[in-house]
Amino acid sequence: MTESVLHQDVRTPEDSQPRDKIRRLVFRMAIATLILMAIGSATRVMNAGLACPDWPLCYGQLVPSSQMNLQVFLEWFHRLDAAVIGLGAIALTAVSWWNRRSLPTWLPIASTFALFLVIFQGVLGGLTVTQLLRFDIVTAHLGTALLFFTTLLVIGAALLPYQGTGTASKLPWISLSAAIFVYLQSLLGGLVGSQWALHQCFGAQELCTVMNSHIAGVIPPTVATIAVVVFAWRTPALHPLLRKLANLAGGLLVLQIALGVATFRLHLQVEPLTVAHQAVGAALLGSMVVFTVLALRDRNASVVVPDPSL
Template sequence: MHAAQRRLALLKMLSLLGVVLTVGVILLGAWTRLVDAGLGCPDWPGCYGALVVPDEGRALAHTPEAPLESAKAWMEMIHRYVASSLGLLVIALVVLGRPLRRRADYPWRLSLGLLALILVQGAFGAFTVTLRLWPQVVTLHLLGGLGVMLVFLWLHLRLRRCASGSLAPGGVAAPRRALTPLWGLAAFLLVVQLALGGWVSSNYAGIACQGFPTCNGEWWSGLDWSEGFHLTQSVGPNYLHGQLHAEARSAIQVGHRLGALALGVAILALLLCYWRETAMRPWLGALGLAYGVQFSLGVANVLLWLPLWLALLHTAGAVALVLSLALASWRWRCLAPASTTTQQSSLQKKEWLHV
């Protein structure tokens, strides 16, 4: 195998490992939040000034106002260790990919973008602790983790295309279909819904509503929208367990439900518009299934009062939804444009007639 091909094979493997590892980091972060371990270590990047969780005496001497809870501290540090390994993996991808940066089809700028994103995500990890779980930062940290996963996936798909040498004659990239506005709308609504989910979690509004589809027996009354979505909350209080009153949390929960409804309509529209394309059916089916499972998990969390394992599955469902939409949109772009397909069919027909 040629040296460049061996390097590409290694980069493909590392980028796929990055997707898997990022999913692990997201789920570890969700579990850390669910068991109230987000401030298990009151400082950053160490824990009570140490690289590993110290004993109770050292912790008390370092931060006497934050008593050590060893299990929570270890949960937080394990999350940090795995997230740090993700950063090292991105650096390895950039270093190993540098010799290929002049290839026309190599995603060099995407690799650099991933490095910049992982640095920003690391900063948000620090702010999550130093700003005492400020909901704005916690929500952005969740979106950043999903963004890192998505860029890893896109990098992997680009590397696969690069390794396959799928260039048209003359070194020009094969034609790709542009995403239609409907794909853009679905992607936008998914981002909004993920942000709403992060806002629910960071404000501890997961069980603010009893019952479904109504909220505490009401459809609309008893909701404080202005306070629930007041984005300029003061920085400084400890936001562990939240600071908002019940009506504000109920408004956040209802907002998340409305976001789920809007996203469902957009995904249904994608299925109805593009199901006729046979090559798209497995990907659209996976997208529809991911949405259906995620919606069911959300309802179950409300009805069963947010058991920890089910809440973690709901986060995993969000990950699956992001991956399925990304893969479906990639498949859409990779299919030959309709005009190209028609021209090829016409050419084949003429060749057959001349035989």
């Protein structure tokens, strides 16, 4: 039977070692990427995006000790974390291709795609500095980071030792819709942040359309996420991990809405709330992505493969 991402976890002990190493690596990289996005958000709200006037070095140095302050540290540490993730992506690709004969056929390709995203993300990171934080480049920078984050989670979730119950039914498509809506809403949020649309709207009645689009955009991901939670609880014999992920998504949704309301009412004046708003949004996206992959694997468990000998 041809191996795919959605097939159940059938492997020999010899295959387990590289799979387990890669799975641990991608989840660690995913956590580092989530932290990276939070630091990037902090860099923006603290007006530290141009704290290092050059790129890829900072004031022409690896560690700008004489110029170091909070703003410089945020931008410098953001680049440092990105460099570590880049090295991790190189290692992931190398290990995947080296052990390709004992790994799923899709894994080296997926790892290479992740490496491409990191390289592209680095280019966008450089352009954000050289183009003086141009809003479309900043938004693309966030969008690529989220895509890289989801790619890592897809790889990790596909490599998890997981035996589905065959009860997921339509849940994968509902959660996939939720993930897409959350991703698009995150891009709208990035656009609001990169253009300072909330400040512009409150201060000069400009860019209110951008801000209002983000506010109205809350509805689709909220409805889709609630649907995942409801259907998960109404599905009998659903795998406990899927139920936990649905609960996690529901909790993150409530927290995200609360943070959004707080940041709006406080006019983005409390920086930690703004950073938490973006970080929780990314975490909600991640929970829906992992849920979707596992739900697809669970649904595939109900597919009976005919025995060719019969």
